[in-house]
Amino acid sequence: MGKLQDIFIRLLERWKMLSKGKKIAISSLVIGTITILIYIGISASKPKYSVLFSDLDPKDSGNVVEILKEKKVNYKVQGSSILVPEAQVAPLKMEVLSKVEFTGNSKGFEIFNNDSMVSTDFENQIKYQKALQGEIERMIKAFEEVKESKVILKLPEKDAFAIKQNTNKASAAVSIKLKPGIKDLKTEQTKTIVSLLTGAVENLQKENVHIAVNGMKLATSNLYEKEGEEGLLASNQQDIKNAKEETLKKNVLNVLNPIYGNGVNVAVNVDLNFDAIQTETKDYKQGVVVSEHNIDTKDRNSNSNVTSSPVDNNMSNRAGNSANDNTTEHKESTKNYNVPEVVKKEIQAPGKVEKVSVSVAVDEAVGALDDGSKEKIRSTVASAIGFDEKRGDTISVQGFDFKNNNKDIMDTANEELKKSEMQEKRNKIGMGIGVAITGIIILLGIFLVYRKFNKDQEEDLMDNLIEDSVMPKDTVSFEPIIFEKENEKSHMENEVKKYAQSKPDQVAEIVKSWIAEDER
Template identity: 30%
Template sequence: MGGWLDLTTGMGINVGDYFTKVSSQIMDFVSGLSPGKKLAMVGVGGGILMVIIGMFFWAGDKTFSPLMTNLNPEDSANIIRLLREKNIPFRVDQGGKNISVTPENLDQLRLEIATMGFPENSVVGYEIFDKQSLATTSFVQKVNQKRALEGELMRTIKSISGVKRARVHLAIPTKSTFVEDQKKSTASVVLDLEPGVVLSEKQVYGIGTLVARAVEGMDTTDVVIVDNHGKTLSKNASDSLAQATATQLEYRSKVEGDLEKRVEAILGRVVGEGHVIAKISADLDFAQVNETQTIYDADGSAVRSVQRDTKSMEGSRPTASGPAGALSNTPGQTPGAGVVKLSDTKTSNETTNYEVPQTVRRTQKSVGSIQKLSVAVMMDGKQTRTPAADGKFETKSEAWSAEKLKEFEDIVASTVGLDRKRGDILEIKTMEFKQEDFLEAELVLKEKERKSYIQNIVLYSVIGVTIVLFFLLVVRPFIKWITENTIDSVDTFLPQTLEELERMQKNAILPGLEEAIPVLPDRVDPEKVEGEMIKEKIITLVDSNPHKAALILKDWLHEPVKKEDGAEGDKGGGPGKSKTG
């Protein structure tokens, strides 16, 4: 029979005897346990076995990666049909909305699905016109145009963060010949949002503007936006007006708050923080006014051009003479000549063109400009400290002088930009502020801190006691139980007597190793073995601490030897004889 070699002792161990011994020890160990310990071992062993089996299943299970998410039933059915045709393993989650496949097939399937038009097959865009027939009627063309526009808007809205799906319905009326009969286009948008997503007013307004600008003749107020729960998200004209009013009030409060903080900050450095209160009422102008003004400067006119026209006439002209009648007009007759003397004529015209300077001013008044300010400031009295009879100081409040109040008015007027011409009002009053009694509040705060401190102490104490009890009642008994069982098993497994050790050595020597293993004598002298062990121990101690060993030997050499001690040493083996060998 084969065996093992124990290199520490040089002895061979029979394999069959070893396993027989171990199995018997295990059976004895189990039989010696109480029913509770047996049940605990069964439970722990079963749990470990289940964990191991689960790890094997988990290691052998295929990992899946999401292929498509948030699918509608039609797209999900088409993709599942494709996967089954290709015999590709897949997993469906969320009621068919999410489909997952193995990582090695993920990229290829995504490309194939994108080529087939999934998951956008239910949304038709302008690609509907790619396969349009020449025999398509005008009515079908209008319907396809409407479907394409709705589909493109759906795709665009779906790309917005937080929007899972979108439906767009357009109502585009037929164009009328008469303008007064033309109806406006309207739109309805249904949004399916991601869980926990709430669109802001700006996002809703942006979606409405997107739809309105995509359809001719549509205004933002003609777009109604609702979510998948039927809640209206868009605002109508009245809501827009209310929103504008709320914005104006918010801006007014901000202006008033900023001015109040300025006044309190600058006066607080003088009278003390918390000793001044400022309240300001601002009248703002939110009207949008555009003005165009043209100014002519007559005094600064200049001659641009001068045009002069002069005419003159001088000399005489002949006049008709001879008797009146037919004789004078008969051919061949020469009338007597006459000359009329004319006076000289001279005409002169002059036109002067002037360039008049003009200034054109186009003014757009800012919205929210201040028209009037009403400022009210209340100040605490001047705080003075006077020594009291008990040695402490007493604080008294005195009214500020008129000169100081005038200085405060000038400071406040400059801080808020006060303008008396537009009717601004400023009032500063001095009154004694009520001093709050902080003693009671301080006591309440201290009591609260004390309770919190006690609660923390109790909490940490309970945690510490729980840890100690767990160690004493669970960890320590478990360690003791394991240690005792291990010690008992080792003590039982080892040989108990020298005869048993010799018998084990003789029975466990492997074939061919008789010469390699030193042969032990038939009988082992216990006193010799004990002496050798003591000798080895003394040598080890001397090597570890030679100085101390030298001192001990020196004391032994100088110690007088008595007869009684010598007799006892001979009888029991003195340290110089039996102990050192």
């Protein structure tokens, strides 16, 4: 306790010795440091805010704010986002969703909740159309990529007394505004929206759905035209190619991993033909008789003399028969054949595999590969991929010294896991460490400045002492001292004594500074 008191007294005495300008500079530095530390402390103690909801309709945002006010929850509104303390985001979101029905300024079938009993059929039809439009708008807004949507339906009129069914087609116009950062909808996403519309609206064909994205781009233009004839789209072709390669790669790894573990890498490249080819073949078989027409004509000319009794035909008596025959015969045959014509049409579906190339790299740390081992691997891989030599398939097997073996990989993974676990702790104490380092730097700066000021003050005191006690040699006049032999040393001692008697405070400070320097 005594040492602390002595240090405080010394500091107080040194403070009194400083000039007015130095006192102002040191005071400003200390006050600024304290202000910075207080600001950092207040900033660190403030709760961190996170987004509760964003991009809401003004009406929905108002409903959310009302609930937050009722629960007396601190919140901030920044643009179209509502922020609350980060720790309360999850429970507040669940509670708000259970109480607020987000409509996005689109009214659905709840429009009939306050329906009057005297509505006409025409009014009900208009309300139904608006409700259906609102429900479809909500459905489209539910997609992650969509920020806003507007749907206009044109429904065919229904007449209860119509004898003939109305054949008019329904149509739909949809305007979609995407979220920032998303430039366009994919083809499959557009088809999904079209499919939902055709399923929700009666008598609506996909050709009558028109979707505009971000104002001026028609997403449904040529969406379904010649889709089957021209083959698959380029994006789908790449997806099919990647899926085929991934399937073959997985088949190869399934048979090699039990043998080599993680010491094997496989790369597969598949060449696919996405052309839609239609082939027509005609084959004529042996004819078959389907009808036959034969004509056989015999012409016989004869002269004969017959005698008979006129008594009775049953009892005729022929005395004799003499003939002179002349016969002509004609034959004609006509056959009709049916020649079978076999027409064979073959349509080659897009995506035919034309060639498969497989490269297998085995870590030599698992075991050196000889020709026999490589041949076994080729045979195994060939069975896994459905190898076809006529197709030009190739299999390459090579042994390599992997730079990162399994142990290194596991060690690296463990290190990354530890780093990720420690990152959160570091973030929590990071600000505290920053404040501490800042404080140390500021205090060190104060100490160095104060030490420099103290050193300058001591030098000023010494200069004053020397100026007061030491005179130039050419102007020095020595006064005789009684009973002592006068010389320069004795004269200096006498002058110092006189200075100490006339200015004891300054001499005391000089002596204290000397003692302090010796203690250091």
